[in-house]
Amino acid sequence: MAKQYDVLFRLLLLGDSGVGKTCLLCRFTDNQFHPAHISTIGVDFKMKTIEVDGIKVRIQIWDTAGQERYQTITKQYYRRAQGIFLVYDISSERSYQHIVKWASDVDEYAPDGVQKILIGNKADEEHKRQVPKEQGLQLAREYGMDFYETSACSNLNIKESFTRLTELVLQAHRKELDELRGPPRPPALARLEEDEQQPLGSEDTPKTCWC
Numbered sequence: 145m146a147k148q149y150d151v152l153f154r155l156l157l158l159g160d161s162g163v164g165k166t167c168l169l170c171r172f173t174d175n176q177f178h179p180a181h182i183s184t185i186g187v188d189f190k191m192k193t194i195e196v197d198g199i200k201v202r203i204q205i206w207d208t209a210g211q212e213r214y215q216t217i218t219k220q221y222y223r224r225a226q227g228i229f230l231v232y233d234i235s236s237e238r239s240y241q242h243i244v245k246w247a248s249d250v251d252e253y254a255p256d257g258v259q260k261i262l263i264g265n266k267a268d269e270e271h272k273r274q275v276p277k278e279q280g281l282q283l284a285r286e287y288g289m290d291f292y293e294t295s296a297c298s299n300l301n302i303k304e305s306f307t308r309l310t311e312l313v314l315q316a317h318r319k320e321l322d323e324l325r326g327p328p329r330p331p332a333l334a335r336l337e338e339d340e341q342q343p344l345g346s347e348d349t350p351k352t353c354w355c
């Protein structure tokens with residue numbers, strides 16, 4: 145039977161409660177948008193396989209609760225991540241200010257060499273904007289991260305940002321990647337307990353945006 149994927153990575157979504165982490169994930173995996181805010185309890189995850197540079201990458205994306213009371217639980221997931229999204233809401237200056245705190249938690253709990261991307265979500269809410277795009281870019285530059293303004297609602301830069309973080313993780317594991325391109329080997333880099341109950345998304349389903 146043909147291999148279903150070549151490598152498997154874990155990505156993590158971090159940021160204040162309500163910035164749209166769950167919505168980013170649902171848009172990416174299922175092409176859906178949910179207007180209601182149902183706070184994540186602890187952590188949740190979804191899977192999706194994408195092809196980058198001819199490599200089938202299975203990504204397991206962990207969605208963490210932004211609420212303070214779950215931080216003890218969520219921090220336990222940092223150390224197993226290869227890539228991290230730091231997410232703020234462009235209509236919330238406070239969520240942007242808190243990125244410094246999220247980034248310092250990542251420094252403390254995530255492995256060295258973890259790849260990071262800064263996301264300013266809810267870009268469709270221009271009329272409520274509190275964080276200019278330049279401010280996001282500047283912070284990303286300070287941290288040496290890529291930066292995307294996204295909208296889970298209008299499907300702006302969702303595929304692009306998830307693909308970019310996956311590429312960065314692949315680049316960071318270049319050695320193993322080169323081995324993959326050599327003689328056939330079993331799936332490399334990471335093996336883990338998968339929950340195949342989670343639905344795999346399709347980019348072909350029609351967009352829904354109720355905002």
Ligand SMILES: Nc1nc2c(ncn2[C@@H]2O[C@H](COP(=O)(O)OP(=O)(O)OP(=O)(O)O)[C@@H](O)[C@H]2O)c(=O)[nH]1
Nearest residue numbers: 161162163164165166167179181184210295296297
């Ligand atoms: N306009 C707009 N609203 C969004 C967007 N993304 C999320 N939302 C809304 O923001 C609210 C919070 O979204 P969630 O995805 O639940 O936020 P979260 O960061 O996962 O929150 P916690 O689970 O509490 O950490 C919901 O009402 C979403 O519909 C977006 O891109 N644009």
